[in-house]
Amino acid sequence: MHDPAQSPVHAQGDAPADEEVDPAAWSGVHRGPLRAGEWVRLLDGKGRRHNLCLEPGKRFFSNRGHLDHDELVGREEGFTVTSSAGGEYLVFRPLLSxxxxxxxxxxxxxxxxxxxxxxxxxxxxxxxxxxxxxxxxxxxxxxxxxxxxxxxxxxxxxxxxxxxxxxxxxxxxxxxxxxxxxxxxxxxxxxxxxxxxxxxxxxxxxxxxxxxxxxxxxxxxxxxxxxxxxxxxxxxxxxxxxxxxxxxxxxxxxxxxxxxxxxxxxxxxxxxxxxxxxxxxxxxxxxxxxxRMAPGERAPLKKRRPAPGAYGPDYDGPRPPGVPVETGVETGAETEE
Missing domain, CATH: 3.40.50.150 (Vaccinia Virus protein VP39)
Structure with missing residues (x-):
């Protein structure tokens, strides 16, 4: 198990911009230049997105030509790259969302x-x-x-x-x-x-x-x-x-x-x-x-006045304590003798 006491502690502003996130944090986040084996997200001018794993010697193909993975490896994320047919792509590591x-x-x-x-x-x-x-x-x-x-x-x-x-x-x-x-x-x-x-x-x-x-x-x-x-x-x-x-x-x-x-x-x-x-x-x-309440304890019953018909004759689900079975729907209208 990772010992947090052994992790380097930096004052604000002391950590280099390209320092890697401690792998023991298991954050799913990387810093610094893009590396082979990492996933990146390409975004074109029409908002179309492509996710790819960077592998040396491989190419990414689209209707706008191709891109060599080697062109992306080693660069800081947040750049624009142009494909062989002139298509422009924005390159970032993908966020969790x-x-x-x-x-x-x-x-x-x-x-x-x-x-x-x-x-x-x-x-x-x-x-x-x-x-x-x-x-x-x-x-x-x-x-x-x-x-x-x-x-x-x-x-x-x-x-x-x-x-x-x-x-x-x-x-x-x-x-x-x-x-x-x-x-x-x-x-x-x-x-x-x-x-x-x-x-x-x-x-x-x-x-x-x-x-x-x-x-x-x-x-x-x-x-x-x-x-x-x-x-x-x-x-x-x-x-x-x-x-x-x-x-x-x-x-x-x-x-x-x-x-x-x-x-x-x-x-x-x-x-x-x-x-x-x-x-x-x-x-x-x-x-x-x-x-969750403590064992043996119950929360106070909610003081409710259900809407007419809420637990009427057509309702067949669980019935909260203290809620009577309704035989009809009250309309509130007065009836003449």
């Missing part, structure tokens, strides 16, 4: 806007133990590993072997460990979280449920989470959202669940032409968080 939207996929990826919300609102901290189900293509896993650092732990469960293989490759590609070596904080299990975690005695600080039926894992989450820990569900539909939230309420071992979604809209800015962009990243998923 850029890498995850272009990575090879098995399952759908958790987009950066949602990963950022999970890291912030689930309070993922350095040294935390986070359990993730499922791993998908490894997009959220990269953000979680970046947040917990090499002294934390991320334990991922993925039911499908083919998805787990994609996640392994993507995580290895981003963090760039030596051949055969993966991030020291990451453990990936192929299997069902509810089956493998139950009775294991494993404890965690945070649990992220990115799955079709997260309510099925709520009892397991309650057993594994330390008091004060956070469960966070990532669900795509309103029916999933409703069932998970109501199941959390009925369980009683968590605080009142908080649900939200985030929408991202870019802006067009040119002189006096300042307006919302024509494209935006709209709904991708709903997020729900709740905190």
């Amino acid at each position: 850029e890498f995850v939207v272009s990575m090879p996929r098995g399952a759908a990826v958790v987009y950066p806007k949602d990963a950022a919300q999970i890291v912030a609102m689930a309070d993922i901290f350095p040294g935390a133990h986070v359990i993730e189900a499922g791993a998908g293509s490894g997009a959220l896993t990269c953000s979680l590993l970046r947040a917990v650092g090499p002294f934390g732990r991320v334990t991922s469960y993925e039911r499908r072997e083919e998805f787990a293989d994609v996640a392994r490759r993507n995580v290895a590609q981003f963090f760039g460990g030596p051949a055969g070596e993966t991030h020291p904080a990451w453990t990936l299990h192929v299997g069902d979280l509810a089956e493998e975690l139950a009775g294991s005695g494993q404890r965690c600080d945070r649990m992220i449920l990115d799955m079709l039926a997260p309510w099925e894992c709520l009892d397991v989450a309650a057993d594994a989470l330390r008091p004060g820990g956070i469960v966070c569900a990532y669900v795509a539909t309103t029916t999933q959202l409703s069932k998970f939230v109501e199941t959390v309420r009925v369980h009683g071992g968590f605080t009142e669940p908080q649900a939200w979604e985030s929408l991202v809209r870019d802006w067009h800015v040119e002189g006096l032409a300042v307006r919302p962009g024509h494209k935006m990243i709209g709904h991708t998923a709903f997020l729900v968080t709740a905190r």
Whole structure:
């Protein structure tokens, strides 16, 4: 295990600009000239993006001619290069947010806007133990590993072997460990979280449920989470959202669940032409968080007056304590005798 006391400490401004990031930090970030074996991102004038791994003697081909990898190796990132047919490309190392939207996929990826919300609102901290189900293509896993650092732990469960293989490759590609070596904080299990975690005695600080039926894992989450820990569900539909939230309420071992979604809209800015962009990243998923109570403790019941019909005869989901079964919908209108 890396000893932070042995890492060089620099006063602000003392570190050379090209000093490499300490490999023991497992940040996935490199400084200095581009090296063979690194991934770079090419951006052309029309916004088209290309990711490629630099290999000596190889060429990149596009409809604008070719580029020799050797022309890029040894240069500081942030330069423009011209292809054989006159096409110009901007060259940078990819950011994590850029890498995850272009990575090879098995399952759908958790987009950066949602990963950022999970890291912030689930309070993922350095040294935390986070359990993730499922791993998908490894997009959220990269953000979680970046947040917990090499002294934390991320334990991922993925039911499908083919998805787990994609996640392994993507995580290895981003963090760039030596051949055969993966991030020291990451453990990936192929299997069902509810089956493998139950009775294991494993404890965690945070649990992220990115799955079709997260309510099925709520009892397991309650057993594994330390008091004060956070469960966070990532669900795509309103029916999933409703069932998970109501199941959390009925369980009683968590605080009142908080649900939200985030929408991202870019802006067009040119002189006096300042307006919302024509494209935006709209709904991708709903997020729900709740905190684990201490064993044997229950949160105070929320003083709610449900909207008429909210728990009416057509509702067949979990029913919070104290909410009566409605036999009809009250309209508030007076009736004449």
